[in-house]
Amino acid sequence: MMYTERMSRILKRAQRNDAVSLFQSILKEGAGVGAELASVLDGRLEGDWWQGIANSELDILRDAQQYMQRFNQVQLQEGHVIAAILDSGELDEVLSGSLRERIIQIACSPRDLTCDLNKLKLDVDNQHSYFVRKVVLQDQDKLLSWVQSQFGERWAVQVGRAFQEQKDPAVFVAWSGNDIVGFACYDVFEGGKGWFGPMGTVKNQRGKGVGRTLLHSTLCDMRRNGYHKATIKQAGPIEFYEKACKATIIPLDEE
Structure with a gap:
């Protein structure tokens, strides 16, 4: 699988390839949609929001690859991963419906530059x-x-x-x-x-x-x-x- 440079950094920083670790790493990226997400989520997720979330063995990257292929792209990027994380349901208990929609708008949809x-x-x-x-x-x-x-x-x-x-x-x-x-x-x-x-x-x-x-x-x-x-x-x-x-x-x- 081919990754963008940013996605390669995100994977290197993440402790594991589960939903929580990947999402945390994306928020720490400080550039692109990761930076925008971090700004929007600041104050909406409590400091140790990930504590108590039961991380399953779902293959987030495999599901993200399906998003990449659906959009006829050849490099996996953070938007594909975030879509797969949201689909996994792993973060449902910390993300309200409106916040989830905001994340989709920011990271999983085409953007103007x-x-x-x-x-x-x-x-x-x-x-x-x-x-x-x-x-x-x-x-x-x-x-x-x-x-x-x-x-x-x-x-x-x-x-x-x-x-x-x-x-x-x-x-x-x-x-x-x-x-x-x-x-x-x-x-x-x-x-x-x-x-x-x-x-x-x-x-x-x-x-x-x-x-x-x-x-x-x-x-x-x-x-x-x-x-x-x-x-x-x-x-x-x-x-x-x-x-x-x-x-x-x-x-x-x-x-």
Whole structure:
């Protein structure tokens, strides 16, 4: 199983792989959704809240992997683990229904992030086994068919909007030979201006830098067109964006 860097730290810090130990370790992370959770739960969980909880031998990581696969991702992250912990019922006696829902909103749901384009050093080097370029009209049919087959109708409709509504479609595609291996776009999600996404990479090319190159190519185009910040809408792999473009989570009460 592959883990994000943050998840690897969480596992290393946890004394065991049970619900309580993993949840404690996530709250101690001090970054990402762990930091937000710790802030929200501060004062709501008493100091030794875990005392008296009977930890069973449930395989939290196995169940978390099922969440990872359900969302078509390849690295286990803390959101998957928290979803599995909540499903296990191990923390039911210390988490009220409203608090449980708040945790789901923070850690188990797609989140919006923001990125300061003025401070970002963008890398658009194309010296790779793949090549990233902005679309031309002739790419439309092949790209939309590929997006629908890989990511579904909803994303295909959003990408199609760029070809229909923009003179210069704000879509970048990664190619390996004549094959599409990824795409990224902006200003297509619900018509929002300055909104990055969606972005997707074929599963067998993830972890090879395709997503980062697509992201930087797209953000560079946004900056070139006068944007000073980008809002990354409904991001799943939060840690990827935090590392790749210094994005920060927008608190729920500001979304």
